[in-house]
Amino acid sequence: MSPVDPRPPVESEGEVVTVVGSSCTACGYVVAGVEPACPICGAQTTRAACGPGGSVWASTVVRIAVPDRQPPYGLAYVDLENGPRILAHTPGEAALPVGSSVLLGPLSAAGDLTVVPA
Numbered sequence: 001m002s003p004v005d006p007r008p009p010v011e012s013e014g015e016v017v018t019v020v021g022s023s024c025t026a027c028g029y030v031v032a033g034v035e036p037a038c039p040i041c042g043a044q045t046t047r048a049a050c051g052p053g054g055s056v057w058a059s060t061v062v063r064i065a066v067p068d069r070q071p072p073y074g075l076a077y078v079d080l081e082n083g084p085r086i087l088a089h090t091p092g093e094a095a096l097p098v099g100s101s102v103l104l105g106p107l108s109a110a111g112d113l114t115v116v117p118a
């Protein structure tokens with residue numbers, strides 16, 4: 001049995017990509033991924049579309065070999081415009097500036113979230 005993929009699902013409409021999230025019906029907290037109960041207060045959630053825009057919270061370039069990924073490659077934690085923080089791959093071999101605007105892109109060949117500068 002393969003392990004559950006922890007990456008949140010995405011939806012695409014044309015070139016607009018959003019992350020499927022869950023929004024709490026009681027406290028309004030939004031989390032990336034499908035969660036039946038709020039991780040903060042335990043109330044029910046409804047489906048939310050997160051993104052497509054966001055702001056870089058942190059970014060780095062990975063230069064060591066890890067399974068199934070070819071270094072060097074960029075990563076960024078991105079605060080999506082309506083709440084959740086996601087980890088995404090970035091283009092090129094330079095870290096993105098903190099606070100810069102990005103847009104979600106299509107999933108990578110390995111199924112990773114991606115962002116590009118907006």
Ligand SMILES: [Zn+2]
Pocket residue numbers: 024025026027028029038039040041042043
């Ligand atoms: Zn809640």
